[in-house]
Amino acid sequence: MGVDRVDELLSEIGNQGTKKKEIDMFSLMDDWFQPKSELMKHVIIIQLIACIIVSMFLLITVGDSLSSEGLLLSVVAFMMLVGGGVQFFNRMTGGRY
Numbered sequence: 001m002g003v004d005r006v007d008e009l010l011s012e013i014g015n016q017g018t019k020k021k022e023i024d025m026f027s028l029m030d031d032w033f034q035p036k037s038e039l040m041k042h043v044i045i046i047q048l049i050a051c052i053i054v055s056m057f058l059l060i061t062v063g064d065s066l067s068s069e070g071l072l073l074s075v076v077a078f079m080m081l082v083g084g085g086v087q088f089f090n091r092m093t094g095g096r097y
């Protein structure tokens with residue numbers, strides 16, 4: 001009796017890796033409207049990087065037409081944006097990186 005139960009448990013453990021999640025309308029809708037938190041962290045970080053790159057290009061293109069005080073203020077604001085992005089990234093990842 002005990003050997004049969006062990007064989008049954010071993011066969012269940014072996015078959016767990018072969019089970020695939022069925023893709024149907026309901027699972028796709030759940031993934032779309034309730035995404036996993038790990039995925040959302042990556043999406044937010046990618047958007048943060050894109051925001052920093054766009055603001056850097058805007059700062060470069062407008063740099064010629066600004067006065068020295070305006071350029072100084074815009075560079076300081078850009079550095080504060082980068083610092084805020086780093087702090088946000090730290091909070092998102094829990095300080096692991």
